[in-house]
Amino acid sequence: MRRLVVALCVLLFCLTITNSTAIARDVLRFGVITLNHPLVMYRHYLPFTDYLAKRLGIEIELVLAADYQGIVDAMAEERVDIALLAGVSYLKVQETTATRLICAVRSQEGTPTSRSAIVVRADRQDIRSLHELKGHSFAFGSKDSTSSYLGPLGYLVKHGITPEDFSHWQNFRTHDAVIRALLRGKVDAGAVSKEALAKFPAESLKVLAITPQLPGFVLVSTANVPEALHARLQTLLLNLNYQDPELASSLERWSPMLRAGFTGVDESHYAPVQKLMQELEAQGFYGDKR
Template sequence: MNKKVTFSLLLALALAVPLFPGRALTADKPVVRFGVIPRYNPLVMYKRYQPIMDYLTAETPYRFELKISKDYPEAVRFLQQGVTQISSLGDVTFAEANINYQAIPILKPLNKDGTPFYRSAIIVRADSKLRDIRELRGKTMAFGSPHSTSSNLIPRYLLWDNGVGLRDLKSFVNLQHHDAVAKAILKGQYDAGAVKDVVAEKYKSHGLRILAWSAPIPSVPLVVRKDTPPGVIEALTSALLKLDRNNPKHQAIMKTWDDEFCYGFAPAVIDDYRGIFRMIREIPHGCGIGCHR
């Protein structure tokens, strides 16, 4: 069964089983479609993001529908074509959407420390002899999607900043998801891999070790089309900004949300992501796909 058919079947199964069967959707509310890049497989995506849609539907005059894309470029196309009005993109995919379609960042999630940043991690098996990122010369490495910030762009920058170019590696591959990278390293298929911090921490107890951390990266933005109605933006930002990670009632609301979204949000502006734009220009060959130049 090819990947396209598998994705469609998984997504159909996910959407056929509501997380909250007792909660009827408010049919008379205007629909707002909320896009998300494919950080995990469709079933996991639905489990982690549908509760956010339910919350927004309950707290705003709109009915929010989750729109999961099959890959990163499709998430950008959905926003550009108006299939979605709001989207959770990575920093790199946001850069592409901003440069090509003038997408605007409005919110960024907070981490468990209450700051709007995350990090990229270079991971190895716990029993690996590698102890320094510069020892990756001559080794094999797994990155995430070419459009990913934390599992492709930032790790490339981290390697480059430590004197290790892609040509210095024995070989490298790009896998579809962060989880796929972590599992490939655990299986010993590659010497090292690159994932976002929450995935690295998740798999530490399964036998992974963090070889190197990146500097803090601005949190992945929630972005809108430039013609998204102001009322939609105001309703969304109001509903999410009022959540306080220190409030027990709000903690209960967010506990089933994705790990990147369960600590609240802060306002976002384009200047927050200038550093990402600079990295894309500075690293040889940018993110490796040439779509941001």
């Protein structure tokens, strides 16, 4: 009798675990980095997740990570199932978490890449070229940002300008914070993505340089997402029908970053980012040697 009771308990435990897993798979947790006010993030991403949920027939929960490291931790700790990542964050996730690429986000130029802008306030007549940045203050975005730190830093170093050439330099949490600091005169120059720059009046800022393309954002899933669901999501995003009235109605409410659509990429997509990181680390301008 005791053996029967133990066997029934073990069976019940296994059924509970199986059922819990099935319930968990009924909700797909989608993680994004909070780069704006949380209300803005919800307004930009809930229409996207609602559209996916309806098409996939599964509930999708939007999870906002506080910062770049937050999304890396959320994936490692299995608090999200899929995530929107770029450059440095993607490479850091790969070190801790088994992931599968879903697709890349197309930029407004139609490529799975992004460019950065090095800018000053429009009324700064004393700064008209990159080399006139020397001796002035400079603002980058987060140290984990590809398009407002790694990419622009690499571009400046390539053109003979190192952080030591600035009177002082600092990192801000977001691209928008960099631009606001510029407009308020707190810093003389800064680096942001072209997408962030487009949100501010063109006449208020002067562009000194546009960097070469680097890989942009990608969507990835963790190993917890069933392969069949991963494949359905990938197929859905890569085959969006822009003539569909339902999609058109939803699309205009998505984050501007997502409206140009998606394209396929493989694991080699972020090789240029890895290479740039290694080059700057070897020169002592990035990572632990910085």
